[in-house]
Amino acid sequence: MSYILDIQNVNKTFGGLHALSEINLQIEEGTIHAIIGPNGAGKSTLLNCCIGRLVPDTGTVTFNGRNMIGMQPWDINHAGLVRVFQTPEIFPDLPLLQNVMIPALAKRDGTFKFNPLRSLAQENTIRDEAMQALADVGLDSLSDQHAGSISRGDKRRLELAMGLVQHPSLLLLDEPTAGMSRHDTNRTIDLLKQIKERGMTKVIIEHDMHVVFSLADKISVLAQGRIIASGTPDEIRGNPKVQEAYLGGAEL
Amino acid sequence: MILVIFTAVVLTAPLWAKLIGAGYPDLLQKFAIFGLFAIGYNILFGLTGYLSFGHAAFLGIGSYTTVWSFKLLSMNVVPAVIFAVLLSGLFAVAIGYLSLRRTGIYFSILTLAFAQMMYNMAYSVLTPITNGETGLRVLVEDPRVIDRALGIQLQGVPLGDFFGITMTGYSAFYFCAVVLILGFWLSLKIFRSPFGMKLVAIKSNQTRMEYTGFNTRPYLLAAFVISGMYAGLAGSMMAVTDPLAGAERMQWTASGEVVLMTILGGVGTLLGPILGAATIKYFENIFSAFNEQVLNQAFDFLPDVLTHIMVTITSPFVGEGWHLTLGVLFMIIIIFIPGGLVEGINRIGKMLRGSKPEAEEKSGEEAVQSVEPETVAKGDAS
Numbered sequence: 327m328s329y330i331l332d333i334q335n336v337n338k339t340f341g342g343l344h345a346l347s348e349i350n351l352q353i354e355e356g357t358i359h360a361i362i363g364p365n366g367a368g369k370s371t372l373l374n375c376c377i378g379r380l381v382p383d384t385g386t387v388t389f390n391g392r393n394m395i396g397m398q399p400w401d402i403n404h405a406g407l408v409r410v411f412q413t414p415e416i417f418p419d420l421p422l423l424q425n426v427m428i429p430a431l432a433k434r435d436g437t438f439k440f441n442p443l444r445s446l447a448q449e450n451t452i453r454d455e456a457m458q459a460l461a462d463v464g465l466d467s468l469s470d471q472h473a474g475s476i477s478r479g480d481k482r483r484l485e486l487a488m489g490l491v492q493h494p495s496l497l498l499l500d501e502p503t504a505g506m507s508r509h510d511t512n513r514t515i516d517l518l519k520q521i522k523e524r525g526m527t528k529v530i531i532e533h534d535m536h537v538v539f540s541l542a543d544k545i546s547v548l549a550q551g552r553i554i555a556s557g558t559p560d561e562i563r564g565n566p567k568v569q570e571a572y573l574g575g576a577e578l
Numbered sequence: 579m580i581l582v583i584f585t586a587v588v589l590t591a592p593l594w595a596k597l598i599g600a601g602y603p604d605l606l607q608k609f610a611i612f613g614l615f616a617i618g619y620n621i622l623f624g625l626t627g628y629l630s631f632g633h634a635a636f637l638g639i640g641s642y643t644t645v646w647s648f649k650l651l652s653m654n655v656v657p658a659v660i661f662a663v664l665l666s667g668l669f670a671v672a673i674g675y676l677s678l679r680r681t682g683i684y685f686s687i688l689t690l691a692f693a694q695m696m697y698n699m700a701y702s703v704l705t706p707i708t709n710g711e712t713g714l715r716v717l718v719e720d721p722r723v724i725d726r727a728l729g730i731q732l733q734g735v736p737l738g739d740f741f742g743i744t745m746t747g748y749s750a751f752y753f754c755a756v757v758l759i760l761g762f763w764l765s766l767k768i769f770r771s772p773f774g775m776k777l778v779a780i781k782s783n784q785t786r787m788e789y790t791g792f793n794t795r796p797y798l799l800a801a802f803v804i805s806g807m808y809a810g811l812a813g814s815m816m817a818v819t820d821p822l823a824g825a826e827r828m829q830w831t832a833s834g835e836v837v838l839m840t841i842l843g844g845v846g847t848l849l850g851p852i853l854g855a856a857t858i859k860y861f862e863n864i865f866s867a868f869n870e871q872v873l874n875q876a877f878d879f880l881p882d883v884l885t886h887i888m889v890t891i892t893s894p895f896v897g898e899g900w901h902l903t904l905g906v907l908f909m910i911i912i913i914f915i916p917g918g919l920v921e922g923i924n925r926i927g928k929m930l931r932g933s934k935p936e937a938e939e940k941s942g943e944e945a946v947q948s949v950e951p952e953t954v955a956k957g958d959a960s
Contacts, residue, residue, distance in 0.1 A: 398788075398793070399788045399789045400789075400790075400791050400792055400793045403789060409789065411789075415783060415785070416783065416786065417778075417779045417786065418782055419778065419781065419782040420775070420778060424779075428776065428779050428787075428790060429790045431772055432790050433791070435772070436791075437792055438792070438796040438797065439772075439773070440773060440796075440800055441771060441772060441773050442767060442768045442773045442800075443767050443771065444771050445767070445770055446771060446772055446774075446775060449772060452772075
């Protein structure tokens with residue numbers, strides 16, 4: 327059985343705190359895999375270990391057969407592993423269109439390209455790709471606005487567009503609907519379902535159970551740095567250990 | 579379009595500069611040279627946000643290289659300028675490579691340290707190359723191998739030469755003006771290129787750029803080297819218009835001056851740095867020449883007592899006190915219009931345009947609202 331992402335025996339401690347213990351997680355290609363768990367369970371730490379922001383103490387993270395540990399963030403991106411952040415990480419001084427053109431350029435130009443004499447006005451393909459990605463998330467009407475001036479929910483959708491425009495083979499989404507209205511949340515769910523049909527694998531960290539159960543093919547539950555359960559949505563719903571972790575833990 | 583207007587304004591400078599009392603070729607040369615220095619500096623500071631405090635070092639390297647080219651090869655300015663740009667670029671690669679390992683204030687301090695080191699070396703151990711405190715000059719007995727081979731003799735005062743055109747007075751200004759226009763054209767291209775957009779994105783959120791798939795350090799190094807080469811070119815122009823190179827050109831005050839010019843005019847804007855450079859050089863050369871006599875003439879229309887009062891009030895701000903006026907102007911701009919002179923001009927333009935539609939319809943109100951977030955975003959950035 328081959329997995330697109332294979333996390334083996336990952337441990338991470340911060341001082342005396344065991345943030346992740348013996349994490350084993352396999353993501354199948356073409357699926358949506360949700361990671362849920364109470365606050366402080368280690369969900370974001372796990373994602374950070376995958377994209378090179380944190381280096382795990384032990385263990386391996388293998389993506390498409392390549393070891394990701396110790397790789398530079400830009401190389402991980404070009405390997406096809408892209409993350410959408412929990413707090414919007416955008417370019418606030420640039421218009422929305424340029425915010426999306428930049429990841430599209432990264433996909434085309436690689437980690438470095440020196441082309442000071444080329445005009446931006448000639449980048450029609452890149453601009454069209456960026457406009458399409460903005461239209462996908464419903465932000466095309468704001469394309470000339472500065473990204474720093476839009477609402478928090480819009481910033482989250484902008485980030486999603488920045489991830490989608492790169493057509494990654496695996497997209498890591500950290501609470502993609504946090505801070506969105508119910509209406510926008512439903513639109514985002516529809517969008518993610520549509521993208522699934524294009525064959526993009528996704529890992530979603532989410533608090534909103536409505537989102538998790540309407541999207542995920544598989545769910546893993548993280549509590550106190552350990553994976554306590556993994557399975558289909560139906561298996562997870564009936565699992566007593568999961569119910570205990572949630573009732574004994576933080577808010578659902 | 580903007581390039582055409584810019585070219586026209588620069589080439590007609592001798593005509594309009596007379597109106598503001600700056601119609602001297604020496605001063606116009608300074609406008610062009612420091613404008614070029616500031617344009618280049620803006621490519622680093624304005625686009626990437628990396629504040630270098632050591633760009634005067636490249637100015638010095640450009641000047642010394644030019645004078646050495648005059649001494650060893652030829653009084654022709656073309657090889658001199660080419661060598662100056664290449665050598666300052668080479669130094670920029672080395673200094674940039676080391677300094678860009680740090681960001682923020684540490685980067686600034688590293689660049690400052692490198693520049694001060696070179697300044698001190700120019701005065702001490704490098705005296706055989708720089709001629710120390712006296713400064714490096716062109717002498718009649720210098721080898722000038724190319725000129726000798728072509729049978730060109732140095733006559734009288736050594737001056738730069740562009741295929742028979744002597745670099746003095748207005749011909750020197752026009753040489754600087756053409757170089758300035760080319761420099762502005764290149765800066766315009768960089769601003770409007772994907773490369774330039776990526777530099778602004780690094781300023782906006784460098785970490786995000788790395789997770790977006792860009793290795794940011796080569797981008798920063800490229801911007802650093804380009805701006806270093808502009809500084810070298812400006813330094814070379816100084817030596818072309820006056821074949822003399824002194825170490826004081828590399829002092830930290832010269833590095834600070836280009837920062838002031840850029841901020842005064844408008845960081846990250848196309849025209850701001852040139853406006854800033856021209857403003858500072860204007861104050862330095864024209865305002866500092868005002869004395870009580872000039873003031874007496876200016877307030878002559880008032881009754882005698884008032885004339886006396888006005889002259890007493892204003893005299894500390896002119897002549898030797900021109901730094902005071904510049905300081906006050908600088909504070910006013912930083913506090914009230916952080917976007918510099920360019921933002922000030924834009925605001926005035928908007929006020930003039932905005933007052934018309936408001937009188938006709940409410941559409942003016944909407945226009946103001948749609949503009950507001952943009953200015954907020956800019957305010958955050960600064």
